[in-house]
Amino acid sequence: MSFVLDQVRQIDGQLDRLHWARPSSTPSSSALSPASNGAPSGEELLKASADITYLVDLQTAIKSLSTASSRNTPLSAEAIQSALRYARLPDISQSPSVQSQPKKSPAGEQDLEWLLVSKATAQTYGLIINVLLEQTLPLESDIWYWDGVLDSSLYLGIYAAQTAPIRFWQWSKSIFFDARQRLQVTETTQSEDESEARSISQNWTRFYGLVKESIRDRSLANVQSRVTTPLMLYRSEVRSKQQRLKRLREMSACGLGVLVDEGMNLDVDEVGVSRAKGDKNEWKTVVLKSVSLMETVLRNLTVLDLGIHDFEDTVFMSVEDDTELTHANAPDDESHRCLAVMVDRLSLILQTHLPNHITSSKQIVQKYGRPARIVRYWLPAAALLLSSTTLLRILVKRKAQLFTWVRDLGTTTMDFWYNWVVEPVRKIIGTIRHDKDSEITIMSKESLEGDRASLERMVVDFAKDNPSTTSGAPIDQAEIASIRAKVREGDLTPILRAYEKDLRRPFVGTIRGDLIRALLIQIQKTKVDVEVAVGGIDALLKSQELVFGFLGLTPGVLVCLGLFRWLGGVFGSRESKTEQNRRGQRMRLLRNIDRMLSASAHSNNGMLSYKDHGMLLCEVHVLRQSVRRTMPGEIYTEFLEEINELVDLRTGVERQIRVVDRMRWAYSQWMR
Numbered sequence: 001m002s003f004v005l006d007q008v009r010q011i012d013g014q015l016d017r018l019h020w021a022r023p024s025s026t027p028s029s030s031a032l033s034p035a036s037n038g039a040p041s042g043e044e045l046l047k048a049s050a051d052i053t054y055l056v057d058l059q060t061a062i063k064s065l066s067t068a069s070s071r072n073t074p075l076s077a078e079a080i081q082s083a084l085r086y087a088r089l090p091d092i093s094q095s096p097s098v099q100s101q102p103k104k105s106p107a108g109e110q111d112l113e114w115l116l117v118s119k120a121t122a123q124t125y126g127l128i129i130n131v132l133l134e135q136t137l138p139l140e141s142d143i144w145y146w147d148g149v150l151d152s153s154l155y156l157g158i159y160a161a162q163t164a165p166i167r168f169w170q171w172s173k174s175i176f177f178d179a180r181q182r183l184q185v186t187e188t189t190q191s192e193d194e195s196e197a198r199s200i201s202q203n204w205t206r207f208y209g210l211v212k213e214s215i216r217d218r219s220l221a222n223v224q225s226r227v228t229t230p231l232m233l234y235r236s237e238v239r240s241k242q243q244r245l246k247r248l249r250e251m252s253a254c255g256l257g258v259l260v261d262e263g264m265n266l267d268v269d270e271v272g273v274s275r276a277k278g279d280k281n282e283w284k285t286v287v288l289k290s291v292s293l294m295e296t297v298l299r300n301l302t303v304l305d306l307g308i309h310d311f312e313d314t315v316f317m318s319v320e321d322d323t324e325l326t327h328a329n330a331p332d333d334e335s336h337r338c339l340a341v342m343v344d345r346l347s348l349i350l351q352t353h354l355p356n357h358i359t360s361s362k363q364i365v366q367k368y369g370r371p372a373r374i375v376r377y378w379l380p381a382a383a384l385l386l387s388s389t390t391l392l393r394i395l396v397k398r399k400a401q402l403f404t405w406v407r408d409l410g411t412t413t414m415d416f417w418y419n420w421v422v423e424p425v426r427k428i429i430g431t432i433r434h435d436k437d438s439e440i441t442i443m444s445k446e447s448l449e450g451d452r453a454s455l456e457r458m459v460v461d462f463a464k465d466n467p468s469t470t471s472g473a474p475i476d477q478a479e480i481a482s483i484r485a486k487v488r489e490g491d492l493t494p495i496l497r498a499y500e501k502d503l504r505r506p507f508v509g510t511i512r513g514d515l516i517r518a519l520l521i522q523i524q525k526t527k528v529d530v531e532v533a534v535g536g537i538d539a540l541l542k543s544q545e546l547v548f549g550f551l552g553l554t555p556g557v558l559v560c561l562g563l564f565r566w567l568g569g570v571f572g573s574r575e576s577k578t579e580q581n582r583r584g585q586r587m588r589l590l591r592n593i594d595r596m597l598s599a600s601a602h603s604n605n606g607m608l609s610y611k612d613h614g615m616l617l618c619e620v621h622v623l624r625q626s627v628r629r630t631m632p633g634e635i636y637t638e639f640l641e642e643i644n645e646l647v648d649l650r651t652g653v654e655r656q657i658r659v660v661d662r663m664r665w666a667y668s669q670w671m672r
Helices: 003-021 027-032 042-065 077-087 092-100 107-136 139-151 153-162 164-189 192-197 200-221 230-262 282-300 308-321 332-368 378-386 388-397 399-432 445-465 477-488 493-504 506-512 514-543 545-601 610-627 633-647 653-666
Strands: none
Touching (some): 003 610, 107 282, 107 332, 139 153, 153 164, 153 230, 153 378, 164 200, 230 282, 230 308, 282 308, 308 610, 378 388, 399 545, 445 493, 493 506, 545 610, 610 633, 633 653
């Protein structure tokens, strides 16, 4: 919701309070009461019924023009005119008969008529302000566009290339019309016989000669422009267009400031009493002058040759000299004529002045604004069109390779997804569930048990065959169990004793076989030791199995995150850039408001001019729309209070500057 709706709702509420503050009357009761003690006649009943119908229509039209019945958008011109037509108010064509036979309208009926016309004026007032806002705000982007063109010689050259066909067309058209005008002048000086005697080829040859003369004359006329470079000419043209746009923006801002400051300023308190001293019907005069003010502003707003001060003087002089709307306190007949004039003027504003102003503004923007898209992009479009056959030929020739690249890319992507993302995740889930298929093992547990049992049997058999290595007597079951227990602990004392004994006589031990047997048993012992060490490593791996699973998943996750982040940056950069641009825009708006108020603080009266007030309203409107979706509801309500205090001229520039400072630190969280 913009400040336009706030303004219209405030005015609408003031009109309602003025209406309800007046003494109530029942206009239909007098119409139904008979003139004598007898029953009312049929004519009186018909007249009373018509009066009641008219009052009901007035009330219906008033409700349709009230802001309570409208949505978050201003009423359109068609809706306002439809409400006025529905009420069947008297028009200006009925004024002579009104003057010859005055119509004695009941007080309540006249009050409803004034309320209806005033509400229609308020809605028209809001519609015009909204139109001025919508036309003024986009001008800033066009002015920035021309700033970018002026700041760079490259952009200036691009602009010259973009507008070259238009320049050539305008130059050719002027040459053609000049040559045709010269041909017509020469034909009027010759007789008809000479004209008929010339053939078509002679006429074309003559016309061609006139074209060359016209080109030569124009070249001589433009000899002074050859002193400067073409870029200087283009720079001057761009600067001229930018100045015209700035003038249109200043004029629109001035018109906006005039309407907001001087239009529909009813000045009514909360109980419906006007604060203005004097007549109680002073608010009607304000409504009348507001109609004249809106009409004058719309008629003079697009006259760019006028300066700001000339525009203001013209508007106020026209309003003061407008004698047609000066009968607010006149008798009944003049009051009806005044209402008829107001309805006629409102219809003229809605049907003629407002559409003409919109059309004129669009023409000015089209003439001096940034070039159309077809002008800006005809160069790349032409290059793409000319190279389309070559690009199509390349695509057709490499069709098989392109399909192969796409297929390989799809296959690689799917294999990477399943092998490096899906499969590691599946293994991690199996590890969490203690799935046997997902266990990390270097060696099976059965292999270690079998080798250890084999080592025990070898040592026991060796001890049986060589009792001298133990106690010297045949070993019993207790000694065998002791030997097995020592072997499990890694003790091979019987084997080492025999090995030490055979080393004294290695040849005999070799022939006998005990030395070789001891060596083989020690090799088996080494194998068991290695398996025990590997089993320890295997146990360590099993304890960290989940860690290794996540390590296996890490490369796939990192690649996927990087890819998704890149895709998010490509496709989501618009939103982030848009938010950054909005934050930068809010800071620029506060900076512009501060500069505007600081410059006006050093003026003579310390008040904003109409132009500066209009520019302030535009900046505040954009700022308000920008923070509406970012602030919470309660904070936004408090922010609106600051906005209303900021745009109130009665507070003075010094207080407005303090409001801007308070907004900067109080709402910095949503401004930056």
